[in-house]
Amino acid sequence: MLSRIDLTPASRPLLLPDETLLFVQNAVGIYEGKYKIPNYQNGSAYLTSHRACYVDNEDPRKFSVAVELKDVDRVECYAGFLKSSPKITLFLKPPATAAVAATNNFTPSPGNRSAVSTPKPATPLIRPTSPLPASTGVWICPICSFSNPIPSNYIPQVTPTGSIPPCLACGIRPSPGVLESSSQQPPPRSPTPLSSLSPLHTAGSGPTPSSSTATATTTATATGDSDEATFACPRCTFLNHRWLRSCEICGEHLISPDLPTEQLLEATRGESPAPTSIARKGGLIGENVEVVKFSFRAGGDKVFHERLRNALIQRKWLLQNAPPVPTPGQSGNGGASSGGGASGATNADGGAAAERVVGIAGLERAGRNVRRKNEAAIGGAFEDLEALMGRAKEMVALAEEFSTRLSSTPTFANNEAKAVLRNSTQALGIVTKDMLTSATGGGSNSSDKASDLYLSELARQVAEFLADDARGILKREGGVITLVDLWAIYNRARGIELISPSDLEKATGLFEKLKLPVRVRRFRSGLLVVQEARSSDAETVRRIMEWISGPGWGRGVTAAQAAERFGWSIGVAAEELEMAEERGALCREVGVEGVRFWRNWLVEERR
Structure with a gap:
């Protein structure tokens, strides 16, 4: 499932605790299945140890989503062909409650039974039979036209695309729409013998119509029923039966003609090849998406795929909610402090337990032992920190030399060292x-x-x-x-x-x-x-003028005073004062003490 992500001020994904960045690639778009998702086609892919993120270049605050790696079932890589870009396909796991809910709700309700119910007979002489179960049908391969059996465990709109078996003849995996249309098409019907039907006319019911009258009536009835029972495909204009959900010729999704005009206009697909749910809602945020594709238009798919597989193997997201590692002696300290002195305290060097002391003396001894351990831990930590700070320059020089040697001599041992260095930079x-x-x-x-x-x-x-x-x-x-x-x-x-x-x-x-x-x-x-991007020269001049303004002619300031006032460096302060002078707000006084800037009263008096 796609979910929105929080971004940093620089429009990068805000990393979670213990989450590390693995790879970044620009010129990336995402797909839902085989359809492009609008507004998600020009961005960057950020692969972390927990997520695969997409950050849009045009509007990152609105069109940035992520896929949790814990929801990924498997990954496939497509190398691209001709104008088709390489793609990484993420097959997501179905929700835990989706299969149960779909199994319970698979029987259509009375109001929606027309979607899978048996077609109405065109003539009263033929009785329709009950439809076959969806699991016993066959689907026709659109590539080689081979008839394949529908799996018995297939549930429409629930079974993942990756779980559908491929064609037995050509090996091409079908789309879920092919199986859905095949499982919901009515089976062939055989007419019931006339002898088993109740007679329409008895001997005493009236005169039997002539053959010509019966033929005309039957033709008119069939013509009227055929007009009502068929409607044209929006793509190829083929007249399909009104109970079909996909066109028999081109496979286009059909829209029922019984819907109101407003719903027909809303459900009609536009020129974009995206699904109607995406075009209508502007994305699939929060919806149950089965397949997400990352399209790499500027390369990087191989490295992304390799590091994605490694992240799925490591599964670092399992450590996010893990309890902290217990420290030695943690339970003993807790017992001593919570027991109110009922348990004996241990010696500082870890020797045998002292005699059992209860009451106030036991509490004082337990507190004294805790303080002694805390002092030892803090003292050792500060000693390590001081040693590291004293050798910081040497460590930086050693890291630079180590990195230079790794890049100049590519060997197997250096590859392992590069991996260690990469892990440190990721941390x-x-x-x-x-x-x-x-x-x-x-x-x-x-x-x-x-x-x-x-x-x-x-x-x-x-x-x-x-x-x-x-x-x-x-x-x-x-x-x-x-x-x-x-x-x-x-x-x-x-x-x-x-x-x-x-x-x-x-x-x-x-x-x-x-x-x-x-x-x-x-x-x-x-x-x-x-x-800062929002700062301007006019704002800087206004701040300087407010500072030097005063009674009389005001005050003259130097670059050092301006640097101390506004927190600038000496060079920046001198440049800002000269900028204000160029704009006519200040004038300079060159004396023995140096250059001093005053408010430009000469220009203001002329005005």
Whole structure:
């Protein structure tokens, strides 16, 4: 079942606890069965250890869904052919209550019995027989026209598509509509002998009509009944029996002519090949979907399929609701504290139990033992933390050297080391190039696509880093941070898989294209800064004017004072003051102490 997902400020899936990102691929669309889902054809696929997510590029807040991996029954891969893109098919498990509910509700109600009831006889001389059970019929293969038996355990609209056996002749698996139409078609009827019917006319009931009159009456009756019992297919205009649900010629889904005009207009399919439920509701959110396909128009299907199968094997979502691992001595401490001193306390070195002490002395001894253990645990933790902080620079250099050696010498042992390094980066939530590479050795075109995807995901991650309220990077820097400072702070927080300044510059240039909450700004001197997308020069000038305004001529300020006031760096403060000067709001005074900016009363007096 497709479900909506929460997104980060950078329009990426918000990961659950203990959920790791495995792969990212752009230019992806999703299907429901063999039909495209409208508004879900231009986005990115995010594969995590718990979900397979789709995030739309145009409107990610509205058209972003996910499939829980715990609901996936099996996976199939289609390599594509000619203009058909490669696809990954996810066959979902049916709901636990669907089979029981469908079995109980399979017998049609009196109001809806016309959908599967026996057709009305066209003449009173033939009695219809009872329809055969759906499990004893046959279905005709649309490929080779071979007659196959319908499985006995097949339940319409409940049995998954993957559970339907293929054709016995050509091996092609049919669609559920073929079995439904075959199981609901009325069986051939044989006319009942006239001798077993009650006579229509007796000797004393009246004169028998002549043969010509009877022929005309029969023809008129048959013509009227045929007009009422048939209606044209909306695709091929073939006249089908009114009780059929699909056309006998082209297989098109038929709409009953007994429906009101409003329902007919609502149920009529448009030009889009999507199912009517999708076109009418705008998606299948919350509905029982059997098959979901991910269409990869820019490659990446092989890596996605490989890591999806590994995620289904590992089943990390089972650990989400698992109880915590018990620690040694946890039950003993709890017993001592809850027993009110009834149980004896143990020695600090784990020796034999001391003599049994009850009352206040027992409570004091139990509390003293708990405090001693807590002090030992906290002291050891802080010692490890101090040692790690003291060797942070050495660890970063060692990680860089280790990564360089792995990439330069591809051996079997290094492949295992790469897997360990990949797991560590996944645990830290870092997007690396191996998560985004859509093809291995696919030429310059594939390399360019992988590079573009890496830069776009790096831009999203940097935007999340800046917009994180817990870190408060932009707030601490006064809403503006230089690109050099951002590169240093981001690499320091990242720790491993450090990025180059050129990659960061290219990634920040994609902020506006990806509609992220931050943007890049270039000052007149060429200084590049990153600030919030909603901030503007007019707002900055207004804040400066409110600060320097005062009684008389106001006050003159320097770049250092502005940096201290607004939290900017010295370079950013100087650029902002010069920008306000260019707009005519400030004027400068060059003296011995340096440059000081005042409110431009000269321009205001001329006005």
